[in-house]
Amino acid sequence: MGAVLTLEPRDYTLADLDTIPDDGMQRELVDGMLLVTPAPLAIHQRAVFKLGFKLQLVCPDDLEIFSAPFHYRPTSERSLQPDLLVCHPEDVGARWIEKPLLLAVEVLSPSTRMKDLLLKRGVYEQAGVASYWLFDPETEVLTVLELSDGRYVERAIVKADDVFEAELPFPVRIVPAELVRPAKRSAA
Template identity: 35%
Template structure:
């Protein structure tokens, strides 16, 4: 849903990451696309559990210097800002501080698909993350119990793998790891 608020920013001006600092801390997720504010409810319990299980699995295998995180936004470009369900970034990126991660420091973004926001994750964020140069994008679909692995290349993300719950995913990117998909659903 796109929300307009004439009080912030100045009427007719585009939203920026800095404007988000004055919004209330409530049960909403605030993101920006091309200067328009996007508001979503926080994820439900199942969605959150899937994201947390995956984060723990990635954390256990992440090498020194790599951070697996949640609840930190990524500036896709000056006028867009998204909060992925999970991200993998260079640890040095958080040492610099700031309101958002620079996409050049982000190795992977992960979105857990919610039925209410599927279009945003499958189309909008896919395009924006690719345009920002983020190398890998994973789509976790809890209801289908699948993981779609997308790699950025000429023309945007291309599907590298579509894995069902019975599979073990082994990869070298963003770091060497093996995931048993049954452990996240």
């Protein structure tokens, strides 16, 4: 039988984070606090995939899109895994990105809601992430925040079949309801 991993309460470091074996759980670090999240549900994965696909279709050649579990490490004490992120290719390291992102996207789930709405919002804002999108797949609501004078301001709240015409980080059309509905298959 394999070794059992036990995590004792203490201040964690990036070095600790990098040595924890991959067991399918998402692990993030904020100021010594280890945040552990279970694997996402189908509705979450569908939303991430569909939104990532929509972004990829229109992404300019001078930008790149990544999905979790790729790390964003804005400081030596913080490591987050946005569901999706947009950055400049020259900012990408082998395992993580340190420079401010152009866009961070979090898809809310019951196990991550408070972390995404409060903690990650604050970390992304402090780190200078230009745009932060929060998508709630249960209510089909996309909340768009953009940095202005170092603080996030609400740019849009887009519901269900309403259309959001994003300008940042590049032009893209998003309809929240389309991100969670299963694809319709035509008869062959």
